[in-house]
């Protein structure tokens with residue numbers, strides 16, 4: 127059982143939870159994720175480690191409420207416990223070898239790029255950061271990114287904060303400059319957004335890494351739930367990823383697979399809202 131130390135709503139459907147996890151935080155690194163169960167009957171749900179505090183023995187998660195388990199988790203309060211917590215899982219991100227990194231986060235993808243921004247600042251290579259959201263109320267961690275980023279570019283679909291448009295607009299502009307300094311783009315967000323960023327960077331031959339939020343069950347490479355095709359080969363996001371060369375990912379297949387259980391998930395969520403679960 128792991129105790130919730132701190133809870134804070136960041137956007138209308140995104141909550142930040144600092145969770146006590148002294149064992150897990152000891153070896154955790156940016157890019158890795160946890161799988162937790164809210165209660166004994168709960169399904170196993172993966173979340174990126176957004177921040178960690180080794181002194182407090184805690185891991186911070188950003189949770190977007192999209193369905194049954196995330197709504198149950200977000201309903202917990204400080205002092206409550208999650209039933210179990212497995213971490214760290216997956217491979218850590220390694221952006222240290224690049225000279226100038228462009229981080230791109232869409233929606234809850236912010237959770238994945240934040241620890242990278244913090245780490246790159248710590249090693250003296252602050253990244254430029256593009257953060258996009260549908261509107262101002264869904265933008266999060268603005269102040270935190272200002273402290274960690276080289277330059278920060280905010281963009282919203284409706285222009286209610288930062289520029290109006292999509293993250294791809296900013297990425298295209300930045301990498302088209304004759305003096306563009308970037309040798310890698312790390313893009314995280316909804317699958318269509320990551321695919322769109324890859325299509326912008328592809329003609330420039332600019333290495334683009336994406337973090338695949340495939341449906342996961344065991345997180346240990348045994349169930350096959352998170353299967354992807356990358357460079358024509360079968361890959362499991364939980365053990366081979368979650369990060370992959372975006373230009374090699376079969377996004378068409380990944381998008382189809384991610385919607386496989388949409389009907390069942392919707393029915394489950396509706397029953398939760400009606401108080402029947």
Ligand SMILES: Cc1cc2nc3c(=O)[nH]c(=O)nc-3n(C[C@H](O)[C@H](O)[C@H](O)COP(=O)(O)OP(=O)(O)OC[C@H]3O[C@@H](n4cnc5c(N)ncnc54)[C@H](O)[C@@H]3O)c2cc1C
Pocket residue numbers: 159170171172173174175187188189190191192193194195196197234237238338339340341342343368384385391392395
């Ligand atoms: C490596 C990884 C890191 C992630 N990091 C975060 C994060 O930091 N913050 C965050 O809010 N979300 C994150 N997610 C997504 C999160 O796991 C899903 O939103 C969550 O499982 C949805 O559960 P639900 O019961 O609330 O919704 P459901 O109604 O079950 O599903 C809603 C949506 O979530 C997707 N989903 C459902 N079950 C899973 C699952 N087991 N694994 C992945 N996706 C699923 C479905 O395709 C569907 O589109 C991450 C996913 C992965 C694979």
Ligand code: FES
Pocket residue numbers: 341342343344345346347348349350351352353362363364365
């Ligand atoms: S989650 Fe089961 S193989 Fe990856």
